[in-house]
Amino acid sequence: MPWPAAPDLLAPLAPWFGRVRRDLPWRATDLDAPHPDPYAVLVSELMLQQTQVATVVPYFNRWLARFPTPQALAEADEDTVHKAWEGLGYYRRARFLKAAAVSVAAEGWPGDLEGLAQLPGLGPYTAAAVGAIAFQWPAPALDGNAFRVLARLLLIEGDPKIRAADLRTWLAPALEAHGPSRLTQAIMELGATVCAPTPACGACPLADACAARQAERTGEIPPAGKRAKPKESAIWLVAMEAEGYLLLHAPATSGLLAGLWRWPTIEASELASQTPAPGLVPMLAWPGWTQVYTHRREAVSPLHLRLGTRFQAAEGLRWIPAADLSALPLGQRDQRLRDLLATPGQTPLEAPDPAALIRACATLLG
Numbered sequence: 001m002p003w004p005a006a007p008d009l010l011a012p013l014a015p016w017f018g019r020v021r022r023d024l025p026w027r028a029t030d031l032d033a034p035h036p037d038p039y040a041v042l043v044s045e046l047m048l049q050q051t052q053v054a055t056v057v058p059y060f061n062r063w064l065a066r067f068p069t070p071q072a073l074a075e076a077d078e079d080t081v082h083k084a085w086e087g088l089g090y091y092r093r094a095r096f097l098k099a100a101a102v103s104v105a106a107e108g109w110p111g112d113l114e115g116l117a118q119l120p121g122l123g124p125y126t127a128a129a130v131g132a133i134a135f136q137w138p139a140p141a142l143d144g145n146a147f148r149v150l151a152r153l154l155l156i157e158g159d160p161k162i163r164a165a166d167l168r169t170w171l172a173p174a175l176e177a178h179g180p181s182r183l184t185q186a187i188m189e190l191g192a193t194v195c196a197p198t199p200a201c202g203a204c205p206l207a208d209a210c211a212a213r214q215a216e217r218t219g220e221i222p223p224a225g226k227r228a229k230p231k232e233s234a235i236w237l238v239a240m241e242a243e244g245y246l247l248l249h250a251p252a253t254s255g256l257l258a259g260l261w262r263w264p265t266i267e268a269s270e271l272a273s274q275t276p277a278p279g280l281v282p283m284l285a286w287p288g289w290t291q292v293y294t295h296r297r298e299a300v301s302p303l304h305l306r307l308g309t310r311f312q313a314a315e316g317l318r319w320i321p322a323a324d325l326s327a328l329p330l331g332q333r334d335q336r337l338r339d340l341l342a343t344p345g346q347t348p349l350e351a352p353d354p355a356a357l358i359r360a361c362a363t364l365l366g
Helices: 013-020 036-047 055-068 069-076 079-085 094-107 113-117 124-135 144-154 160-178 180-193 322-327 331-342 354-361
Strands: 229-242 244-247 266-267 283-285 289-294 297-309 316-322
Touching: 013 079, 013 180, 036 055, 036 094, 036 229, 036 322, 055 079, 069 094, 079 094, 113 124, 124 180, 144 160, 144 180, 160 180, 229 331, 229 354, 244 322, 289 331, 297 331
Parallel strands: 229 297
Antiparallel strands: 229 244, 229 266, 244 316, 283 297, 289 297
16 A cells, blocks of 8 residues: 555644543543443444434433443333434434343453454444444544545545555554554544544644645545435324324334334325314314435424224224323434424314325224
């Protein structure tokens, strides 16, 4: 590889990190020793996947208070775990974290990087980050921030992920020289706070050695990835209430929404809207919103129907006592309707036929 030696090129990072490092609850004071609580490192790394530090900090603190050890998490039931994760998104991380805790509680921590990588939810980056930060193993951890920092520093053309194997080989001696935990977190800190997509080169300890800066190409290195256009849909999000019960989808066992309770949804294209007939079925509505996901956007129209009696629900749907609603784990979209139920709604100007909504959620008999 034609790159300068990593221990020399990255040497300014260690003292810089000592001066500017953020005080985060999962960071150890002594960066030269193994972390006193590897479980805290594991929790933080899974929470930080695709989530900003400022969002994670309060969740992390509450999580460690609720599940202070792998054993405590391993013994918790699924609803409790998902409820503690509620609002953080990407819920499969909570399931992976619980499964990893079950393994650690039963067998102890793996003794090498290969063993860490076999824990549920730990891909190459997360296993390396936990290995370096928790156990001081010289395992190069390359996430989006690290790839951006190194692509600019070394002026790597194209997608730096293609050079991942070369970058790990190049980076390993620097981890040995400057400390795996210290240097791993320093690179993370630099990418998060200075070498961001729009870089603040004047504050960077590596600015004088940065090849992209010298070439005046920091704005194009690395190139922005192409994103697929999100699929758009319009839905009715429906809370049906009868006899003190609410109708919800029970949690699925797999998929993006596994472990979460959900309100019934109906595609707006499937049911024509009309002016509701007054008095037949009390119905309330609130202003809608756009719910944005990674690959789709939903135009959400929330409704509340109050029925006289319960009907036999379709497979996968359950009538839940209204008093239990606050304890159920819901995704962000469904939390929003739950919260709206406690606020005044209005009679909708247009809505689907209530009978059609009921038929969509009921078992068809006879």
